[in-house]
Amino acid sequence: MRPRLRAMLGKAQPLARAMRPAGALWVSTSSKTERKKVMFPGALNSVYTHDLRFASSVESIPTYQVMDTNGNVLDTANEPQVSREEAQQMYRNMLVLNSMDQVLYEAQRQGRISFYMTSFGEEALIGSAAALDSSDVVFGQYREAGVLLHRGFTIEQFMNQCYSNERDLGKGRQMPVHYGTRELNFQTISSPLATQIPQAAGAAYALKREGKKRCAVCYFGEGAASEGDFHAGLNMAATLGCPVIFYCRNNGYAISTPAVEQYRGDGIASRGIGYGIDTIRVDGNDVWAVYAATRAARQLAVEHSRPVLIEAMTYRVSHHSTSDDSSAYRSRKEVEDWTTRDNPVARMRAWLERRGWWAVGDDAEIVKAAKTEVLRAFAAAERLKKPAVRYLFEDVYDRLTPELERERSEIEALARKYPDYYQVNDFARDN
Incomplete structure (x- = not known):
């Protein structure tokens, strides 16, 4: 070896040692010392193995649950720490949401509005709204009316939007159920799937740069997780450390496509782990599991500037929308079984009754009042003119x-x- 080249290599050795990760074994080809941990920068937590084996699955992610289907808290340590008024308000909003869905679904069938989507079977989503701060920015998909209702969106505002009349906050430019309100920090919904996911990541990054203790919350279904925007949004949030909660409603069906035909992996939660995101799977029909998970996720996002993925396992009882007939791809018996076996509203009511915070028969009064209010607002919205x-x-x-x-x-x-x-x-x- 030439003297000059030998001198250059000798000078390079300290630099090579400095670049070596702490605790890693340095391997030279001459010593044949075994290197345990992978040195490549693309996968820093991997170790070497001598077994030629392809990974096709990992242990399935468990589903967090607070209540059983009868409203019993399974572990007293998880008993919800909420006031009577808070719990009753959440339950009332579930009943009001049902009443509004029934009226507007029938209105579309009568040709009085052009389109509608219900939330039957997914009412426990209101638990996530209760766990958020009103300053948090929400990016919805189209089945988050319960979130808006809990934030204070009025029945009149719902009706005006679905009728696209002169009092519609969206000025008549959107289809029904595409709500939005600056006052309640709820970004206007758009029809194309998954566009809100990278938008939420970007908004969360802006909140981080502002130094405000706020986060973005992004709702979407498991069908939207098949879009490219899902992967772009999660990867951006993970690499930039964005304070955003990704809330996936895995309700079993993306319009006419069952989940078993959409993916082969362990649901959507496994993808969050793949992107290095704190992830939890919850019983999406258990309002208190949803509440607890969202509250903990918000703390992670706001206090540590980290994205979180929540996969809420639920079941869409209703048709996907008024443009869908779900009997074409699933049996009526399947739907009926789910309705009686695991109803989010019934679970919440049983919990309230067990604590003495709700009496048998109280529902009738609430539902009657809700339907009266909905029908009054419905009639008023129908009489108003279209926007200028x-x-x-x-x-x-x-x-x-x-x-x-x-x-x-x-x-x-x-x-x-x-x-x-x-x-x-x-x-x-x-x-």
């Missing part, structure tokens, strides 16, 4: 572009020329 035509062009640019100005002028001229054809009296007048 100018809202077609606003809220995209700070000032209308010349092209948009031209288009607006054309529509206004056509409406004046053919008022009956364009049904101008159905729309609110410009202020």
